[in-house]
Amino acid sequence: MSNAPSWWQQSAPSFNSFTPLSMLYGMGQKVDATLRRKRQFKAPVPVISVGNITVGGSGKTPLVALLAEHFAAQGELVAILSRGYGGSQKTPYRVTKDDAAARVGDEPKMLAHLLRHTSAQVWVGRRRSASAKRAITAGATLLILDDGFQHHQLHRDVDLVVLDGQNPFGNGQLLPAGPLREPKNALRRAHAVVVMNSTTKTAALPCTRFDLTLAADKSTLDKLKEQPLIAFAGIGRPEKFFDNLKHHGLTLFRQYSFADHHRYSIAEVQNLLNEAKENQATLVTTEKDAARLPAHLREKMVVIPASLDGSDTTRLFQHLDQLVNLSRR
Secondary structure, three states: OOOOOHHHHOOOOOOOOOHHHHHHHHHHHHHHHHHHHOOOEOOOOOEEEEEOOEOOOOOHHHHHHHHHHHHHHOOOOEEEEEOOOOOOOOOOEEOOOOOOHHHHOHHHHHHHHHOOOOOOEEEEOOOHHHHHHHHHHOOOOEEEEEOOOOOOOEOOOEEEEEEEOOOOOOOOOEOOOOOEOOOHHHHHHOOEEEEEOOOOOOOOOOOEEEEEEEEEOHHHHHOOOOOEEEEEEOOOOHHHHHHHHHHOOOEEEEEEEOOOOOOOOHHHHHHHHHHHHHOOOEEEEEHHHHOOOOHHHHOOOEEEOEEEEOOOHHHHHHHHHHHHHHHOO
16 A cells, blocks of 8 residues: 555564564454354355455456456356445445446446456445345356455355565565565465566465566557656555556656545546646546546546456466366366
């Protein structure tokens, strides 16, 4: 998160003032997981979870969209289950591309937009086991649990974990001393790990590894060359978005970071638009940020989509196809 402490991403001493709280968090997390597994709902259709073991952006949402497209193309009626973080909707609800992010959350709204040309559905609700039942009643033949590695009330047939390849475990400490939701050994529960944009040598992982690349869409970036840009982002790690623009040779006149899931006021966005106009610059942002903006403001800036690819994509699909078929036997 943009407001996360910088030392979360750096080497840290084995003990600091937050370590006792981290120990309590770890114990509480284990107890909660044990209790929730006792009331676990097992769906009559395959369930794929896509999650992570750290807080902040790792590329999970684009991977969910990619998997939904893959299985929808195979004839599955895919339902994505999201908690709808940042939205007000509590009971199971099927998202449309026209829903407000304030109701369904920015990521579900973005997913509904990305998948609007497929048969895939996006469902939000505080209890994802309840959303699963509603989606199955509506005809779903395969469920994708978004951000589900720590969600134990719904049985999963496949657990995928996404790691940020630039700094997969931060300082290696549990919350709040570090960014880890669970210890690194929790990866033993995963069927596979997807490493995004690997730039460092990741230690041996206890499951199958796939490497993918997540980057801003090149064709959109090419159109922005020779233009001064003002960029803003309220995502897990805004600096990754800004660095990607600079790496492509674009000129950032100014950049603004906001907290993940930040709800922009009309005045905030208008100020950014005014600054861009005064400096003859183009205002740019991410798809996730755009999902939180009204249409009349989105039209006045350039929304840069993310593209996900890599040589391991086909191998990942084959691996998942095999696991899903095994779960149906």
